[in-house]
Amino acid sequence: MKAVCATDLSAASEAxxxxxxxxxxxxxxxxxxxxxxxxxxxxxxAGLPGLDFEGRRRRALERYQRVIGDAGFDVEAHIVRGTPHRRIVGIAETLGADLTLVGSRGKSPLENRVIGSTAxxxxxxTVTPLLVNRIERAADDPDVVREQLFRRLLYATDFSANAERAFEAFSYLRHATQEATLVHVETPKDPGPAEDEPEERLSELAGRLEGWGIETQIDVRRGDPADEILAAEAEFEPTTTLIGSRGHSRLRRLLLGSVSEEIVARATGNVMLVPPDRTA
Known part of the structure; x- marks a missing residue:
């Protein structure tokens, strides 16, 4: 698998x-x-007196390359110009990356309002699965909040096609996953009872994970999806929350306050978003 690791060379990225x-x-x-x-x-x-951004970044990246290379990965560095999230997405797409990784200092009242943040x-x-690695906020020398990225996963689903696509990530995450909690949030606007109740649908998914040796539990909630997913995160303390990056509503794709963005902005731990299949 090929991963893009986005870094601004800050202490958070270094962590x-x-x-x-x-x-x-x-x-x-x-x-x-x-x-x-x-x-x-x-x-x-680049030509501003006393500022050698390219040189400083190149030296820092060379140090990071050594660390990653010593850990057993093939590693390459890219320094580009432009708008950060656009260039990161473009490079991931060009390289055919399987995962994009970015560090984030985590939630704060200000960050929840700053829509321009890179994460x-x-x-x-994003066009690839995105892993937002949560970093300690109030520290001069910060560390990651939860080291074991995939040991305990919280998977949130609305049973949409893209939620199913997010579930498919377990095909490779399972090699590092020991426990999983499957969550569905019913909302007042949901239609009447489906042919299969949410508990039955979650139990079917749980059975698939248990077949891979993952200890699994299910949780059906009612209320605002983002609030309830975050409440589940606080209760179960997963190392990473796994979610599709679009809901089943077309309108929701246009809202800055979408569920996935709220989870990224407000979650305590790591978040992994899986985008829609653009080839479909």
């Missing part, structure tokens, strides 16, 4: 790259090739 356990988890699910990407904003001019924009535009 993601230099944590040995995180790297081991990525190797366990099949990642063997890493592409480090750092984006120089278009409004930063939140990536949640809206």
């Amino acid at each position: 993601t790259i230099e944590n040995e356990t995180c790297l081991e988890c990525l190797g366990r699910i099949g990642v063997d090739e890493m592409h480090l990407v750092t984006v120089i904003p278009s409004n930063v001019h 939140r924009n990536l949640a809206r535009t």
Whole structure:
């Protein structure tokens, strides 16, 4: 598997790259090739006196390359200019990446309002599964919040086609997963009872995971999807929340406050988003 690791060379990005356990988890699910990407904003001019952005970034990336290479990955670095989330998405698509990884300092009241943040924009535009690796906020030398990226997964589903696509990620995540909680949130706007009740549908999915040796439980909730998924995260404390990056509503695709973006902005731990299949 091929992964793109986006870094702004901050302490938060360094925590993601230099944590040995995180790297081991990525190797366990099949990642063997890493592409480090750092984006120089278009409004930063390389010729400004005393500023050697390309040189500084190149030296930092060379250090990161050594760390990742020593962990057993094939690694390549890319320095590009432009809008960060657009260039990261473009490179991931060009390379045919299987995963995009970005570090994030986590939730704050301000970040919930800053729609231009890279992680939140990536949640809206990614063409590959996106792993948002949560980093400690109030620390000068931060570390990742939860090292074992995939040990305990919280999978949230509305039973849409894209939620099913997110579930398919277990085909490789299972190599690093020991426990899973499957969550469905019923809302007041949901239609009447379906042919199969949510508990039955979740139980069927749980059976598939248990066949892979993953200890699984199910949880059906009622209310606002984002609020209830976050409540489930607080209760079960997964290492990563797995969710499709679009809901079943066409309108929801246009809303900045979509469920997936709210999870990225407000979750305590890591979040993995799986986008729709654009070839379908």
